[in-house]
Amino acid sequence: MKHLTLIIAALCFSTLFYQQQIGLNLSLFSIISIGILWWHNKSKFKNQRTIIYATIYLVTAVLVFIHGSALSVFVNLFSFFTLVGSVSSNKNAIYVQWINGLYSVIAGYFQRRFDAPKTTEVSTTKKDIDIIHWIKLIGIPLVFVIIFMLLYKNGNPIFEDLITEINFDFINMQWILLTVLGYFLFNNINQPVTVEPATTLDSNTSNLLIESENTSEEKNKKDNQLGTTLLAFLNVLIIFYIITDATYLLTNIVDTANHLSTQVHNGINALIASIIIAILTILFFFRGDLNFYKKNKTTKQLSYLWIGLNIILIVLISIKNYQYVSAFGFTYKRLGVFAYLLLTFSGLITTFIKVFKIKNLWYLFRINTQVAFAICIMSATVNWDYSITKYNINNAKVLDLNYLIHLKGNNAKLLQTYAVQYKLSDRTTTRINKKWDKHNQELLNRDWQAYSLENFTNMSKSK
Structure with a gap:
């Protein structure tokens, strides 16, 4: 059977x-x-x-x-x-x-x-057919x-x-x-x-972390002093960076895609370095017995402060990316920036929990892989080609039709409607019509095994 x-x-x-x-x-x-x-x-x-x-x-x-x-x-x-x-x-x-x-x-x-197992099974009177x-x-x-x-x-x-x-x-x-x-x-x-x-x-x-049996009071004291000093300087540095970045964000009007792109990408590069250094530094100091050291309160508080400041940095980058999207619309790269920011936010929160509740590296790896999987599942619920096209047509101040035409064919109807409503160049209109015809032809050529929801939707409309 x-x-x-x-x-x-x-x-x-x-x-x-x-x-x-x-x-x-x-x-x-x-x-x-x-x-x-x-x-x-x-x-x-x-x-x-x-x-x-x-x-x-x-x-x-x-x-x-x-x-x-x-x-x-x-x-x-x-x-x-x-x-x-x-x-x-x-x-x-x-x-x-x-x-x-x-x-x-x-x-x-x-x-x-x-x-x-190598043991010989006892034969029974009733045997199944040996397919x-x-x-x-x-x-x-x-x-x-x-x-x-x-x-x-x-x-x-x-x-x-x-x-x-x-x-x-x-x-x-x-x-x-x-x-x-x-x-x-x-x-x-x-x-x-x-x-x-x-x-x-x-x-x-x-x-959970477990305190080692041969813990050294002297070593914990030195690690605590080093951690306090290093984290104090890093907190001062990131505070200075955040103040200057917020000031620049509030006092400068950006009107070109290249300028906004430079801001976002430079901010992301700084964020990548900052987050990696922040997490690795905190994990280094709180990798073992320093978690159980009675005088580690200041070091922990500085760690919490640095995590909070990095979250503020994430917010600033999110604002820049939002400005970018508001002016020039969504692209997959700009969506990727938001996804990365969400993942780094999760990494910072779980690092805070790791320090606060004395967790180990296994905890961070386990919880963050679950979060990444959950984010992927939620992302897959959205038809991004269609959603990007719809948002950009309705909200972008500068519409990049060339980018939208190169997206998947299920946005062709939106583009064709847009071409009817607005006076476009003959070349652009022709490209949109070709995209629409090609997409419809692909739907018609599919066998039932490759049907999508759009096939059934078109069938119901034709009736």
């Missing part, structure tokens, strides 16, 4: 993806994958965390059907690894589940065979017969004439290979495996 379900799933896999773009097929594949995982690991799906990851995986597949963006496909792939890794071991950090999921997809079957044996019994001789028929036909003209009468066009090796790949994939993930010792090490490692 197990092999039969995997073979059916493999046939569905090749039917869904053979010579097809990504669309509805990914949603159907997600349902099949969840079904295979549930069928062979029912007890694991009683865990709430696994159910949540299965739901996230299914939602991201639906987002691919709705938007079809590269980001949604990327997030769906990572959600797939997360779900498979959760089934293998649901108590681990998310990055370990990614590792386990990826490893299971690539080598799950071989790992299970390697770890299988693999029948495939070998039929498939291997068939392959060899075809190979030798092709060889023999070159040695005998009469035999060649007979062979040429047989039409082998119905045999599609690419489809067969894709089916084999699908079987290999489902056979790997039906019982996910774990990567050792990474999985066990992660399970046995706490988020």
